[in-house]
Amino acid sequence: QARDDSGGGGRSGALAPPPVTEVPQKIDVNPPKGTRDFPPEEMRLRNWLFGNFREVSRLFGFEEVDFPVLESEALFIRKAGEEIRDQLYCFEDRGNRRVALRPELTPSLARLVIQKGKSVSLPLKWFAVGQCWRYERMTRGRRREHYQWNMDIIGVPEVTAEAELISAIVTFFKRLGITESDVGFKVSSRKVLQEVLKSYSIPENLFGKVCIIIDKIEKIPREEVKKELGFVGISDEAIEELLQVLSIKSLDKLEEVLGSAGEAIADLKQLFSLAEKFGYSDWIQFDASIVRGLAYYTGIVFEGFDRQGKLRAICGGGRYDRLLSTFGGDDIPACGFGFGDAVIVELLKEKGILPELNLEVENIVCALDQDLQGAASSVATILRGKGQTVDLVLEIKPLKWIFKRAARVNARRLIIVGSSEWEKGLVKVKNLSSGEQIEVKLDELE
Numbered sequence: 001q002a003r004d005d006s007g008g009g010g011r012s013g014a015l016a017p018p019p020v021t022e023v024p025q026k027i028d029v030n031p032p033k034g035t036r037d038f039p040p041e042e043m044r045l046r047n048w049l050f051g052n053f054r055e056v057s058r059l060f061g062f063e064e065v066d067f068p069v070l071e072s073e074a075l076f077i078r079k080a081g082e083e084i085r086d087q088l089y090c091f092e093d094r095g096n097r098r099v100a101l102r103p104e105l106t107p108s109l110a111r112l113v114i115q116k117g118k119s120v121s122l123p124l125k126w127f128a129v130g131q132c133w134r135y136e137r138m139t140r141g142r143r144r145e146h147y148q149w150n151m152d153i154i155g156v157p158e159v160t161a162e163a164e165l166i167s168a169i170v171t172f173f174k175r176l177g178i179t180e181s182d183v184g185f186k187v188s189s190r191k192v193l194q195e196v197l198k199s200y201s202i203p204e205n206l207f208g209k210v211c212i213i214i215d216k217i218e219k220i221p222r223e224e225v226k227k228e229l230g231f232v233g234i235s236d237e238a239i240e241e242l243l244q245v246l247s248i249k250s251l252d253k254l255e256e257v258l259g260s261a262g263e264a265i266a267d268l269k270q271l272f273s274l275a276e277k278f279g280y281s282d283w284i285q286f287d288a289s290i291v292r293g294l295a296y297y298t299g300i301v302f303e304g305f306d307r308q309g310k311l312r313a314i315c316g317g318g319r320y321d322r323l324l325s326t327f328g329g330d331d332i333p334a335c336g337f338g339f340g341d342a343v344i345v346e347l348l349k350e351k352g353i354l355p356e357l358n359l360e361v362e363n364i365v366c367a368l369d370q371d372l373q374g375a376a377s378s379v380a381t382i383l384r385g386k387g388q389t390v391d392l393v394l395e396i397k398p399l400k401w402i403f404k405r406a407a408r409v410n411a412r413r414l415i416i417v418g419s420s421e422w423e424k425g426l427v428k429v430k431n432l433s434s435g436e437q438i439e440v441k442l443d444e445l446e
């Protein structure tokens with residue numbers, strides 16, 4: 001039971017007895033369903049992963065941003081039938097405002113860009129690492145939160161932006177020891193769909209809905225996809241042609257079907273040519289079936305996948321040239337990606353390349369008796385002033401306990417403050433790997 005600091009137990013730390021009326025109920029010590037704690041070992045892995053996210057983002061000259069986890073629900077209310085909408089973690093706050101825990105970061109980023117308006121000069125290259133939420137019925141036992149790394153380029157209409165973003169993800173994978181034989185990117189463009197729909201004079205406003213239905217092609221039976229497309233008013237003939245085009249896996253074949261005049265082909269050819277120059281051609285492949293499950297994509301879309309086919313998509317992104325204008329902002333082109341913190345860890349485990357991340361501290365400092373506790377604190381402060389990490393033992397403990405703790409915190413050195421040495425201005429320094437022990441003058445301690 002935690003120490004009671006409410007004043008009943010006093011500063012001695014003694015456990016205050018609960019008031020007679022209240023019998024302590026053991027709380028549920030687990031985090032809410034679908035959420036995770038990050039105890040030290042998991043936190044070290046998370047910090048390592050996020051450290052790589054941040055280092056790659058900075059390598060590409062991006063600036064870090066963040067937004068509230070809580071946003072107006074309106075930011076995420078799109079009428080295209082997205083899963084992200086069905087699972088929105090939304091509620092009414094005490095001010096009767098409809099709010100939501102963000103399910104993704106892009107709408108917040110778009111909101112901030114519009115808010116900044118002319119005070120920022122384009123292009124913007126922003127990145128964020130933020131916790132995102134969904135309220136999924138726990139029937140599937142899936143998580144309700146994850147952390148997403150996002151990189152976004154705002155204000156660049158050319159495909160060079162998408163090529164740059166994919167290069168950043170490739171750079172990240174390489175840093176972790178993941179190669180093109182482990183993962184790849186399936187790349188397409190929503191302009192492929194747009195051109196087919198246009199050839200059947202299907203109204204633009206159905207585009208988002210059609211994309212969301214088609215995104216389910218690998219998840220629900222084909223007949224179900226066709227039925228849903230029929231419901232939104234797509235003719236059987238158009239559906240057949242759509243599904244036919246979506247099965248194309250080569251750009252040449254796509255060009256035969258769509259012709260070479262359309263933007264889809266031009267964009268994709270430019271992307272694959274830039275991939276050559278970036279040196280990541282072996283990482284990407286054209287796959288017309290990739291549409292991604294967010295309604296606002298308008299152009300190139302891509303997703304990272306594990307070549308073993310065991311895991312869900314590792315990351316995904318694309319161009320969203322209309323999002324800012326749908327929020328009442330200017331017509332500013334944009335593209336970005338989201339990279340979750342869960343599938344990547346499963347992949348690293350699969351590959352056996354999770355890093356070894358142990359707690360390490362350079363020094364453990366202890367006093368041999370109570371009246372030297374102050375001296376030990378000053379030794380710790382001197383070492384910390386020199387940038388050395390110190391685990392200061394805060395109570396008088398037997399040496400057996402000290403050595404056990406030193407092993408647990410992976411200390412390199414044990415600094416012992418004993419009365420006979422201290423009187424001579426000395427401390428004992430024991431190298432815990434060699435076992436060598438020497439006496440060192442306090443002002444020569446380093």
Ligand SMILES: OCc1cccc(Br)n1
Pocket residue numbers: 103104132133134143144145146340
């Ligand atoms: O990938 C969709 C998503 C959004 C929020 C939280 C989680 Br877990 N997953």
